[in-house]
Amino acid sequence: MTPAKRPEPGSKSLLDLYRLGVSLLEGRPQAGLEAKVLLLKAAALPEERYFAAPDSPCPPRAEASFLRLVEKRRRGVPLSYLTGVKEFWSMPLRVSPSVLVPRPETEVIVEKVLELSTREKETILDLGTGSGNIAIALAKELPQARVVAADISERALRVARGNAASHKVKRVEFLKSDLFSAFRGTGARFDFILSNPPYVSRAEWDSLPAEVREFEPRRALLAGDSGLEMISRLARRAGSFLRPGGYLIFEIGDGQRDRVLSLFGRRWTEIETAWDLAGKPRVITARRA
Numbered sequence: 319m320t321p322a323k324r325p326e327p328g329s330k331s332l333l334d335l336y337r338l339g340v341s342l343l344e345g346r347p348q349a350g351l352e353a354k355v356l357l358l359k360a361a362a363l364p365e366e367r368y369f370a371a372p373d374s375p376c377p378p379r380a381e382a383s384f385l386r387l388v389e390k391r392r393r394g395v396p397l398s399y400l401t402g403v404k405e406f407w408s409m410p411l412r413v414s415p416s417v418l419v420p421r422p423e424t425e426v427i428v429e430k431v432l433e434l435s436t437r438e439k440e441t442i443l444d445l446g447t448g449s450g451n452i453a454i455a456l457a458k459e460l461p462q463a464r465v466v467a468a469d470i471s472e473r474a475l476r477v478a479r480g481n482a483a484s485h486k487v488k489r490v491e492f493l494k495s496d497l498f499s500a501f502r503g504t505g506a507r508f509d510f511i512l513s514n515p516p517y518v519s520r521a522e523w524d525s526l527p528a529e530v531r532e533f534e535p536r537r538a539l540l541a542g543d544s545g546l547e548m549i550s551r552l553a554r555r556a557g558s559f560l561r562p563g564g565y566l567i568f569e570i571g572d573g574q575r576d577r578v579l580s581l582f583g584r585r586w587t588e589i590e591t592a593w594d595l596a597g598k599p600r601v602i603t604a605r606r607a
């Protein structure tokens with residue numbers, strides 16, 4: 319895409335800039351919403367102030383910052399990386415290019431745990447925590463639970479720790495771990511092991527929207543030739559880290575359900591599928607026999 323010709327920063331009103339943003343983002347399905355979100359971010363304004371006085375002048379620095387954000391959005395940088403925030407389970411979470419932007423369908427994992435939890439002192443492991451979205455939502459919902467959140471990426475853990483601190487959640491322990499490596503030999507056994515693992519196959523990678531492929535962390539998405547690399551490791555090893563009767567609950571991709579179900583042997587019972595709001599099989603639950 320050719321860069322948009324940038325007007326010189328001057329004394330434009332907020333409304334002028336909003337209109338300019340909409341025209342620069344023309345062709346995007348949510349141009350109006352995106353222009354507004356980026357303008358509020360650049361001008362550090364709450365929405366009410368914008369609506370109360372859209373004709374007030376925008377400071378030149380905020381204008382320049384807005385035009386830079388719009389230009390990045392035109393290049394495909396995800397909106398959440400530009401604002402630095404994404405909502406999950408009705409909580410605003412900080413996000414950076416070190417973590418996957420949490421998706422609404424992942425809330426199905428949280429719902430499933432809440433459905434199965436006894437509300438007693440349960441232990442929960444969230445593997446591949448990214449921004450910490452699942453772990454933090456559950457720590458808030460289940461005040462008796464002890465939550466451990468692990469990720470192979472130290473950068474992701476930094477973002478997740480920051481999110482836990484800003485939500486004043488102290489009961490989540492964050493650990494660097496390649497799958498279960500940090501727990502091997504510790505005798506740790508959990509009531510729930512949860513994961514939204516990478517599950518994109520190499521073939522699917524090329525057909526992902528450029529916005530995802532070029533800007534979100536590859537390690538958070540790509541899982542070998544089949545897309546099932548991490549899921550099969552989970553199915554093979556999670557049983558050793560679950561209490562008898564404990565649950566493994568994880569997200570899957572489109573078209574993976576049958577292959578994933580075939581990974582579970584006699585060690586597992588109550589293998590169930592939960593569908594997301596788009597009607598896709600999204601979350602698998604399996605109980606350690």
Ligand SMILES: C[S@@+](CC[C@H](N)C(=O)[O-])C[C@H]1O[C@@H](n2cnc3c(N)ncnc32)[C@H](O)[C@@H]1O
Nearest residue numbers: 420446447448469470471496497514515516538
């Ligand atoms: C799909 S993202 C999910 C992030 C977050 N839980 C969410 O729902 O948005 C997968 C996460 O798994 C992490 N990951 C990838 N391979 C891993 C491994 N072998 N062990 C632990 N974490 C891993 C990535 O760093 C990434 O944060």
